[in-house]
Amino acid sequence: MSQAPAIAFQAVQSVLVVLAAPLVLGWVNQCRAWLQNRSAPSILLPYYTLAKLFHKDAVIAEHASPLFRLTPYILFGCMWLAAGVVPVLATSLPFAPAADIIALVAVFALARVFASLAAMDIGTSFGGLGARREMLIGFLAEPAMLMTLFTAAFISGSTSFTTIVATLAHRELAIYPSLAFAAVAFLMVLLAENARIPVDNPTTHLELTMVHEAMILEYSARHLALVEWAAAIKLFAYMTIGFALFAPWGIAEAGDWAALPLALAALAVKLALAGAGLALIETVSAKFRIFRAPEFLSTAFLLAVLGMLIHFLLQG
Amino acid sequence: MIHTALDGALACALAWLLLAALALVPAGGAAFARRIAFPLGAVAGLALAAFGLLAIWEPPASRTLVLGLPDLPFHVRLDPLAGFFLFLLGAVSAGISVNAAGYFRAEAPGRLALIGLQYFVFLASMAMVVLADDAYLFMVAWETMALASYFLVTTDHDQPAIRSAGFLYLLIAHLGAIAILLCFGIMHGGRGDYTFEALRAAELAPYWSTTAFLLAFFGFGAKAGMIPLHAWLPEAHPAAPSPVSALMSGVMLKTAIYGMVRVVYDLIGDVRWEWGLVVLAIGAATTLFGVLYALMQHDLKRLLAYHSVENIGIILLGLGMSLVFIGFGHPAAGALGLIAALYHTLNHAVFKGLLFLGAGAILHSRGLRDLNDMGGLVRTMPRTALYFLVGALAISALPPLNGFVSEWLTFQTALQAPVLREGAVRSLLPLFAATLALAGALTAMCFVKVYGIAFLGQPREPRHPAREHSGRDCGPLEQLGMAWLAAGCVALGLFPTAMLAALDRVSVALTGTGLADEALGAGWLWLVPTTASQAAYSPVIFLVVIVAVVLLTILLVRRFYHGRVRYSHPWDCGFPEQTARMQDTADAFGQPIRHVFGPLYLMKRHLPGAEDPSPRFTLKIEDRHWYWLYLPVARLAEYVSARVAALQRGRIGVYLAYSFLTLIALLAFAT
Numbered sequence: 001m002s003q004a005p006a007i008a009f010q011a012v013q014s015v016l017v018v019l020a021a022p023l024v025l026g027w028v029n030q031c032r033a034w035l036q037n038r039s040a041p042s043i044l045l046p047y048y049t050l051a052k053l054f055h056k057d058a059v060i061a062e063h064a065s066p067l068f069r070l071t072p073y074i075l076f077g078c079m080w081l082a083a084g085v086v087p088v089l090a091t092s093l094p095f096a097p098a099a100d101i102i103a104l105v106a107v108f109a110l111a112r113v114f115a116s117l118a119a120m121d122i123g124t125s126f127g128g129l130g131a132r133r134e135m136l137i138g139f140l141a142e143p144a145m146l147m148t149l150f151t152a153a154f155i156s157g158s159t160s161f162t163t164i165v166a167t168l169a170h171r172e173l174a175i176y177p178s179l180a181f182a183a184v185a186f187l188m189v190l191l192a193e194n195a196r197i198p199v200d201n202p203t204t205h206l207e208l209t210m211v212h213e214a215m216i217l218e219y220s221a222r223h224l225a226l227v228e229w230a231a232a233i234k235l236f237a238y239m240t241i242g243f244a245l246f247a248p249w250g251i252a253e254a255g256d257w258a259a260l261p262l263a264l265a266a267l268a269v270k271l272a273l274a275g276a277g278l279a280l281i282e283t284v285s286a287k288f289r290i291f292r293a294p295e296f297l298s299t300a301f302l303l304a305v306l307g308m309l310i311h312f313l314l315q316g
Numbered sequence: 317m318i319h320t321a322l323d324g325a326l327a328c329a330l331a332w333l334l335l336a337a338l339a340l341v342p343a344g345g346a347a348f349a350r351r352i353a354f355p356l357g358a359v360a361g362l363a364l365a366a367f368g369l370l371a372i373w374e375p376p377a378s379r380t381l382v383l384g385l386p387d388l389p390f391h392v393r394l395d396p397l398a399g400f401f402l403f404l405l406g407a408v409s410a411g412i413s414v415n416a417a418g419y420f421r422a423e424a425p426g427r428l429a430l431i432g433l434q435y436f437v438f439l440a441s442m443a444m445v446v447l448a449d450d451a452y453l454f455m456v457a458w459e460t461m462a463l464a465s466y467f468l469v470t471t472d473h474d475q476p477a478i479r480s481a482g483f484l485y486l487l488i489a490h491l492g493a494i495a496i497l498l499c500f501g502i503m504h505g506g507r508g509d510y511t512f513e514a515l516r517a518a519e520l521a522p523y524w525s526t527t528a529f530l531l532a533f534f535g536f537g538a539k540a541g542m543i544p545l546h547a548w549l550p551e552a553h554p555a556a557p558s559p560v561s562a563l564m565s566g567v568m569l570k571t572a573i574y575g576m577v578r579v580v581y582d583l584i585g586d587v588r589w590e591w592g593l594v595v596l597a598i599g600a601a602t603t604l605f606g607v608l609y610a611l612m613q614h615d616l617k618r619l620l621a622y623h624s625v626e627n628i629g630i631i632l633l634g635l636g637m638s639l640v641f642i643g644f645g646h647p648a649a650g651a652l653g654l655i656a657a658l659y660h661t662l663n664h665a666v667f668k669g670l671l672f673l674g675a676g677a678i679l680h681s682r683g684l685r686d687l688n689d690m691g692g693l694v695r696t697m698p699r700t701a702l703y704f705l706v707g708a709l710a711i712s713a714l715p716p717l718n719g720f721v722s723e724w725l726t727f728q729t730a731l732q733a734p735v736l737r738e739g740a741v742r743s744l745l746p747l748f749a750a751t752l753a754l755a756g757a758l759t760a761m762c763f764v765k766v767y768g769i770a771f772l773g774q775p776r777e778p779r780h781p782a783r784e785h786s787g788r789d790c791g792p793l794e795q796l797g798m799a800w801l802a803a804g805c806v807a808l809g810l811f812p813t814a815m816l817a818a819l820d821r822v823s824v825a826l827t828g829t830g831l832a833d834e835a836l837g838a839g840w841l842w843l844v845p846t847t848a849s850q851a852a853y854s855p856v857i858f859l860v861v862i863v864a865v866v867l868l869t870i871l872l873v874r875r876f877y878h879g880r881v882r883y884s885h886p887w888d889c890g891f892p893e894q895t896a897r898m899q900d901t902a903d904a905f906g907q908p909i910r911h912v913f914g915p916l917y918l919m920k921r922h923l924p925g926a927e928d929p930s931p932r933f934t935l936k937i938e939d940r941h942w943y944w945l946y947l948p949v950a951r952l953a954e955y956v957s958a959r960v961a962a963l964q965r966g967r968i969g970v971y972l973a974y975s976f977l978t979l980i981a982l983l984a985f986a987t
Binding site: 054055057058059060061062063065067070073074076077078080081084095097098099100102103106107109110112113116117119120121122123124125126127128129131132133135136138139140142143146147150153154157158159160162163205217218222226290291294301305308309312313315 | 691692694695709712713714715720724727728731733734739742743746747749750753754756757758760761763764765767768769772773774842848849850851852853854857858861862863865866869870873876877878880881882883884885886887888889891894896898899900904905907908909911912
């Protein structure tokens with residue numbers, strides 16, 4: 001069997017995710033502005049911002065180490081890898097067996113560790129504060145995410161994304177109560193991991209409340225552009241992980257070009273709905289103080305574990 | 317008959333003993349130990365690793381030595397399990413010995429001779445523990461190992477704190493040894509002799525085999541540092557010189573794991589699933605406790621020691637799952653758990669050895685152990701910083717390094733839970749996977765703290781001003797030792813299939829079952845625990861993609877945009893004045909965890925009031941186990957000894973009366 005069509009699919013998906021990620025961010029911002037009765041910025045604003053940042057001169061603190069300059073590229077690389085593993089458009093991607101769901105969670109952890117280290121590299125007060133808070137959120141969000149994925153793994157008997165999505169997409173219309181728990185947990189993790197309200201506020205620059213923004217304070221120009229772009233890809237990847245687990249309808253097989261238009265259309269509709277939903281959540285909730293975040297995330301963790309136990313109860 | 321691997325391994329152990337004796341010869345002096353003994357020790361280590369690897373692929377070989385007591389000779393045997401642990405011992409100790417050659421360069425000759433003697437006796441005794449094939453030689457080697465390491469821990473015995481750390485270590489080591497001795501006694505049961513052959517053949521009633529298991533588990537667990545017998549570990553490991561700490565945390569703890577596996581899987585043999593639950597419960601508690609206390613430490617070596625506690629917990633989780641699966645009659649899943657645990661044993665030896673050597677390099681360069689005094693070391697010690705980063709990423713279980721592979725395998729074992737039919741146990745296993753996930757994320761947080769505070773940022777002004785130190789990066793030999801172990805982290809992470817094939821042999825030799833054929837035939841690129849559709853991971857592709865994307869991005873950004881950079885003061889949201897003291901400290905970094913997990917810690921905190929003219933904030937975190945377990949036991953022991961002391965009258969007549977009464981009693985008993 002020739003691998004060429006599958007590899008072409010892989011390439012299409014990877015490029016699409018990287019290019020479309022800022023668009024999703026623009027859409028979320030637009031929805032949010034509408035819901036808050038503001039006049040909305042263009043949906044293309046994130047692209048303009050990236051273009052502007054790439055053209056500027058980078059300003060770097062005098063005593064920054066090489067780690068600081070390398071980190072934006074590592075973040076971008078990790079997110080690109082994640083985007084290549086998640087079945088966004090198609091299953092059975094040739095690259096998919098290289099990393100299963102556990103490795104995917106570890107890729108996000110790798111990115112988080114490097115982002116936190118870079119934040120501490122300059123030795124400013126805000127950098128350390130941001131790194132500390134990010135790791136506080138991460139240490140609960142990461143296991144919660146893993147448990148959510150394990151629920152799906154137990155249902156399909158596999159940790160490979162391809163098998164999971166194939167099982168869940170072709171199931172007869174059975175309802176898995178365990179997946180309902182997992183979905184709620186996943187939503188909470190998505191909010192926390194992508195620095196959204198109520199855990200963090202992506203638009204804040206109020207010193208005492210920021211988490212993600214505090215970590216990237218010292219970045220400018222092309223480095224900042226890469227960090228922001230990586231964050232957009234991360235949001236995109238999380239949304240598509242959610243689709244793969246909880247709404248896998250319309251996804252194509254790699255190499256099946258005829259199914260591609262349908263897969264694209266389904267993806268666009270799902271992204272539009274998810275973006276609007278995210279904007280709605282962010283509009284109706286207020287940001288927690290930082291020590292409420294562990295409670296929020298431990299709830300997510302417990303829900304995910306409960307989902308897993310319920311799977312065993314109902315199956316046994 | 318010649319057994320290459322076994323004879324070679326014995327020769328290596330003998331070479332270490334010879335080096336120990338030669339280290340005492342005053343003629344050579346310090347230069348001999350430094351230039352010849354330690355490098356030769358490293359060569360012997362490499363040879364031992366090679367023989368160990370060879371033994372994994374050969375049938376077991378055994379020999380009877382001419383040493384020992386009359387009618388009680390020493391037996392040695394080399395099978396795949398012993399081969400694997402010899403490989404671990406040899407490969408890791410090679411890096412540590414090279415590092416030690418550089419590390420001890422400024423040591424006084426007299427002290428160095430003693431360190432050399434104890435160091436090589438320690439190495440040789442660990443090799444003999446693994447090679448022993450009868451309970452007698454095993455206990456002799458085990459006790460030699462405990463004593464040699466005790467003297468190494470108390471190298472700086474002029475400090476009272478180190479003396480008491482050594483005493484605590486010796487005490488718990490002997491409690492463990494008593495338990496192991498009793499365990500051998502039970503397995504022996506008054507029949508036959510004390511060779512492992514005879515112990516293996518003995519049929520035990522369920523009650524006695526469970527007793528033997530518990531004795532072995534807690535006896536070896538005391539040496540491994542599992543909760544609640546861990547108290548000595550964070551005291552003793554930091555007290556020793558850094559290469560010795562590396563050897564103790566990296567290798568000595570693993571001999572306890574070896575003993576556990578040998579006794580439970582091999583000698584007792586008939587595994588029950590209830591044992592697995594005991595191991596899992598203790599393993600989970602050890603894992604979480606270790607990492608949560610590590611997060612509270614600001615002494616680098618103590619922090620690393622607590623992480624050893626955590627990693628022993630992770631190994632126990634793998635072993636426990638394996639016992640549960642085997643006990644319920646699912647040997648394939650059990651083999652996977654055993655392989656995951658053994659892989660993590662090797663991985664922990666490599667990265668923990670590396671991290672302790674890194675801590676030693678900082679200690680030598682700056683005389684600093686307290687994280688709150690460090691900062692910005694990446695600029696003065698770039699090489700050490702690089703190696704330490706590899707170790708920190710490996711212990712945080714991040715791909716594509718080795719820590720991730722073994723945790724991944726442990727997760728895969730937990731995901732085999734659906735093969736069990738027993739509902740309660742089946743739903744328990746994923747909970748232990750959740751524990752492991754939580755511990756992994758907390759470890760990442762802890763090492764962000766360590767690396768961010770020690771190596772990154774700006775230098776902090778020390779609260780404990782150090783003596784004169786060079787401030788430069790460590791010497792070439794020390795770097796070579798670290799580079800060897802760092803290369804091990806990368807190789808074990810990128811090419812796990814080679815090690816997996818070896819571990820499969822160990823598992824087959826021990827339990828009769830190994831991995832599925834599809835798992836072994838998947839090719840060197842793919843790590844597959846059961847079948848490819850169930851799970852697969854390819855670290856090489858993973859790394860290649862990340863590196864390719866990073867390079868491509870750099871290239872594209874450079875191609876389409878300029879690479880202009882201006883250097884300036886840090887921005888920090890425009891705050892006008894920043895000093896190094898405004899950075900996070902190690903205690904500040906752990907503060908959120910202290911807040912979330914408050915009830916787990918015993919905190920003694922003093923918060924200054926608003927009107928305090930000289931405000932001081934103090935915080936002390938203590939181990940709760942001291943108060944509910946250790947101190948009551950110590951008080952009980954004191955009370956009992958005080959009562960027994962009443963027998964001591966100090967007069968010869970009284971003692972003669974005691975002897976007389978004993979004789980009468982014995983005569984009455986004998987007739």
